[in-house]
Amino acid sequence: MNQPLFLQPVFQERIWGGTALKDQFNYDIPSDQTGECWAISGHPNGQSTVVNGEFAGKTIGELWNEHRELFGGHTSPVFPLLTKILDANADLSVQVHPDDTYAKEHENGELGKTECWYIIDCDEDAEMIFGHTAGTKEEFVSMIENGEWNDLLRRLPVKPGDFFYVPSGTIHALCKGTLVLETQQSSDTTYRVYDYDRRDAEGNTRELHIEKSIEVTTIPHRNTDVQPAVEERDGVEVTKFVKAEYFTVYKWRVDGHASFVQNQPFQLASVLDGEGTLKVQGESYTLKKGNHFILPADIETFEIEGQLELIVSHV
Structure with missing residues (x-):
């Protein structure tokens, strides 16, 4: 597929x-x-x-x-x-x-x-x-x-x-x-x-x-301080917000052209702002604010072009 x-x-x-x-x-x-x-x-x-x-x-x-x-x-x-x-x-x-x-x-x-x-x-x-x-x-x-x-x-x-x-x-x-x-x-x-x-x-x-x-309820309350880790590479700023028992959550801020390797069984993505293009094996898919999609296991690499902000998660 x-x-x-x-x-x-x-x-x-x-x-x-x-x-x-x-x-x-x-x-x-x-x-x-x-x-x-x-x-x-x-x-x-x-x-x-x-x-x-x-x-x-x-x-x-x-x-x-x-x-x-x-x-x-x-x-x-x-x-x-x-x-x-x-x-x-x-x-x-x-x-x-x-x-x-x-x-x-x-x-x-x-x-x-x-x-x-x-x-x-x-x-x-x-x-x-x-x-x-x-x-x-x-x-x-x-x-x-x-x-x-x-x-x-x-x-x-x-x-x-x-x-x-x-x-x-x-x-x-x-x-x-x-x-x-x-x-x-x-x-x-x-x-x-x-x-x-x-x-x-x-x-x-x-x-x-x-x-x-x-x-x-947890008593007394336990604080959960989030320490975001930011990594910048060609065309994208990746902020890792949390890596926890049930999920890891990132923000991808794409500016231009960025290449990705899928290193998870599958990923969930939501476009919060902007627009661009997702490219998978020579096929192009339009991305715009409000789109939600899953990158399944058989997608090994993909590219995103444009100016956009996504929240991405995986198990």
Whole structure:
């Protein structure tokens, strides 16, 4: 085959969503409360579909099950990663995710959820909730029961270009006015700790998962300082943000012409800005902002030309 797999994303409406996915990426979104673009996904709750080549019309899940050779024969029972773009038009709930062991036991075999965020854009005074102040489980429970949210939750300012690594067990929330590319384990398990007592269109509050949250939260909070490593070579600046248990994530800033060797079983790529051309074995593919694609195992070398910025990940 030796072809990249370009993908049609799936969009998810959320109480906190907005129109940034249409405004910034020109996506055809289902409503003015669209919170998530599941850009590269093999998760049953929203599967991306291939739009080019011999596998056009196939979902990532189908390819994972029927053509594992495209992914270097990787042994995970499910496609292991999920790339999203999130439009936090309002504050997300304060939440925490379980690890693999807990999720397998309590969530029907679902993977746990370690994730990371690249801040694409945000309001000038934007912030996020990352971690908590409790020193012990007893203190954590007491502060939740007494509604001491301002004292419990740690807030950090954010700016475009920031990167955050969010292991399972970390209390977190994106806040109003942030647009984020998220790379995560392929999981849709979220435990809500606090949702600002807000109500949906029917006047109902959303379900909270206090007991499970208490069971899975890391106490005390552990900081995850990201130390990006930047490498410059002909035509491209490669920033490695994180190399962790479940994924490695990079930013590629291409300026001109760059050649690449595929040294992973497969790679996931999202074009965040600019435009250019991807060349694979004499074939050219147009790249523009909002494109998402997989470079499968049988692509050994490739070239990118143009002025563009991509977020790239692999297992």
